[in-house]
Every structure is written in C-alpha cells, then in structure tokens.
Amino acid sequence: MTIRLDPENNETRALFDLAEFGGKHVLEIGCGDGRLTWRYAGRAAHVTAIDPFAPGIARARENLPPELQDRVEFLHAAFEDFAAAHAPSEFDMAILSWSLC
Amino acid sequence: MHALQEIRFLLRPGGSLIEIHPVPEGPLIEVRRHGRVLFATPTRSTLDEDELCAEEALAESVRGRLFGIEGSAEFDFLTYASSVAELRDFMAKESAHKEGPEDEAEEAAKAEVYSRVEQTWHAVGEGAEVARRERARIARLRPLWDRRERRSTNES
Numbered sequence: 442m443t444i445r446l447d448p449e450n451n452e453t454r455a456l457f458d459l460a461e462f463g464g465k466h467v468l469e470i471g472c473g474d475g476r477l478t479w480r481y482a483g484r485a486a487h488v489t490a491i492d493p494f495a496p497g498i499a500r501a502r503e504n505l506p507p508e509l510q511d512r513v514e515f516l517h518a519a520f521e522d523f524a525a526a527h528a529p530s531e532f533d534m535a536i537l538s539w540s541l542c
Numbered sequence: 543m544h545a546l547q548e549i550r551f552l553l554r555p556g557g558s559l560i561e562i563h564p565v566p567e568g569p570l571i572e573v574r575r576h577g578r579v580l581f582a583t584p585t586r587s588t589l590d591e592d593e594l595c596a597e598e599a600l601a602e603s604v605r606g607r608l609f610g611i612e613g614s615a616e617f618d619f620l621t622y623a624s625s626v627a628e629l630r631d632f633m634a635k636e637s638a639h640k641e642g643p644e645d646e647a648e649e650a651a652k653a654e655v656y657s658r659v660e661q662t663w664h665a666v667g668e669g670a671e672v673a674r675r676e677r678a679r680i681a682r683l684r685p686l687w688d689r690r691e692r693r694s695t696n697e698s
Contacts, residue, residue, distance in 0.1 A: 451617040459682040524548040535549045537561045542595035
C-alpha cells in the first residue's frame, strides 16, 4: 500500500463549504506538490500556485493533469518575492494552505 | 502578519482569503484494523509553536481590522500508511523543507511515540493499518478596507 492522504475528502469538503471557486482567479500560497490544488482547480477560472520548496513544485508540474494545464501554473517562489513583483488587486481569492508562519 | 498584509494587497475588492492550519495540539497516531481505531496517542507533549504563531497572526489581523472572519470550521485530515515505518518516512520527507530543527525533547518524545505505535501495530498483526489524524482549522476571511485605502488601491 502507498500513503493515502485524506481519502475521506474532509479537507475538500470543508474547503467547498466555505469557498465558491466559479470564475475566480485564485492564488494558492504554499501549494507544495499540488495535493490540494488538484482538488479545486477544475472549479476555478485560473490558479497560480506558489511554493518556495523547489522539489515540491517540480512534482506538482510533473503530475499536473492534462485537463488542468491551461488553467493552473505552478511557480517556484517565496511569497514575499511573488507579492513584491505583482500588482495590487490581481486575485479574487487567496488560499493559504498549511503555511501561515 | 506581514504575509497577511501582502495577501490583502493582492486581493481584489470583494475577494477572500481561505486560511488552513493545523491546531497547535498536534496530531494523533492511530493503529487501526478494519476501520476500527484500536490505539491512539498524541505525537506532541507541548503545543506547536508554528501553529500558535499562525493562530496569533490571524487573531491579530482581525483585531487590526485587516480581515473579518466570514466563516470557519474544523476537520480531520487523515494520512494512512500500511506500516509505521512508511508513515514515519513520509512525514520526515514532508517536514524536511521546514525551517529549523525540531526541539530535541520533542524529537525524543516523538521517537518514543513511534516506538509504542510500532509495538501496538505488530501486536495487532495482519490487517493492521496506521493513520495520522491531524485536526485542522479552516476560515474564510474578507479584507476590510477603509475609504482612504480603497481610493489609493484604485489609483495605483
């Protein structure tokens, strides 16, 4: 057996109970290997997912499902650098996933 | 706090922030068989400083009227493995990129916990499964703006 992460979909259910993704431009901060990104990206207009850990981003890009390739971009970046390089009011939603502090 | 200020800056008016973080009490390790929990033990003897920091940063952002909380909930995030070693290796890889080494006493306590879990897992025998149960908090926050800030954001 391999590792199984949240097979009950508790995290996804809690996320969908709180967030409406339809037509939204989403910024995910601390996306890791894209584990959570896959679960909601199909509902969003576009997702920019960033993480400062390069191997995680490499795995996320490798495993990006073909049907999500036109709407998800994974960037290897620290949030401070990303924020400094972006204009205000660019995103409809930010997801800070397991990465505050 | 600084990250939350930057996030607020990147959000459009009417945007929202979804924040997810585990509770400071830390996860439980469970030994299960056929879906039944036979044994459960906490992995930490102290509260997790990083998660306390996350809770304080959020609370401060609300006190400082950067964000207002619109909704929140808790859920259990479970990670299943077929052996204790597999779970331990996975968690070590997952936390390898985190900054700073773990406290020595916490490391020793964790090793002791895994040793007890391993014994129980062997005692249960065939069909034994090990799971890590982490309680997490999720919240939807709405940026709060005063009139002057909104004007300067629109002008920029």
